[in-house]
Amino acid sequence: MRIALATAIAAFALDDDLPPLLDALRARGHVAEAVAWDDPTVSWSRFDLVLLRSTWNYTECPAEFLAWCERVAASTRLLNPPDLVRWNTDKRYLSDLASKGVPVIPAHFLAPGDDPASFPTHAEFVVKPCIGAGSRDTQRYTAPNRAAAIAHAKRLLDAGRHVLVQPYLEAVDTAGETALLFFAGRFSHAIRKGPLLQRDGAATAALFAPEAITPREPSSAEIEVAHRALAAIPGGAPLYARVDLLPSTDGPQLLELELTEPSLFFDHAPGSAERFVAAIESTLAD
Known part of the structure; x- marks a missing residue:
């Protein structure tokens, strides 16, 4: 089978998942290569499967990216599929999950x-x-810097972007974040992320x-909680899903459900790339 791992021109050298996944696919006899979604010279129909991986710059041009997903899916198989990608690339999907009983921040x-300025008051909170x-x-902001947070929200809104404001769960500063990886609905492995956001710090300028x-x-x-999140996905558990959870006094709460371009952290879980390839083969055989 000929398989494209869709990355971005700017992400080729940054995606640590690509080498082990390419090796695992080729070991199973597949013809696999990493190809940039934003390379207009690529003929996607020559692949039997296009697998979304590190298309990390799509946030700069979401409409163009979603249109590309639709074009690719019209000429070959795209995973995860366009309807799911469209739903998942806008964090307003969190409201859908909360309405189904998933414990969402x-x-x-x-x-x-x-x-x-109409968002609720929190001692610490995040604007994104x-x-x-x-x-x-x-x-990440503290209450005394609410004016800066309002200005941040205004810049995003003025640019035509929707904004999400959430309380900051301070337990993450010591316990970190847990990301659980699922392939075709089956748990594969989990990793810990250390805290990312500095109090009243600047946003990253990198990819x-x-x-x-x-x-x-x-x-x-x-x-x-991860299984509850998977059960709430429209259409059921897809080929790959990453469930990002934060600790709280009320138990684990969902930060994000990553179904589009999540890192899968193969290097931190021996055998995980091979499990992913097995899930791909099983999905395509259905």
């Missing part, structure tokens, strides 16, 4: 035209765009913020 959304990745345009990653054994409560 409380979220307040602002739309262009809304008063940027609804379409965003890699912590770009994301900042993504540097992360401190270590393997982690998830708790039974984290596994349970």
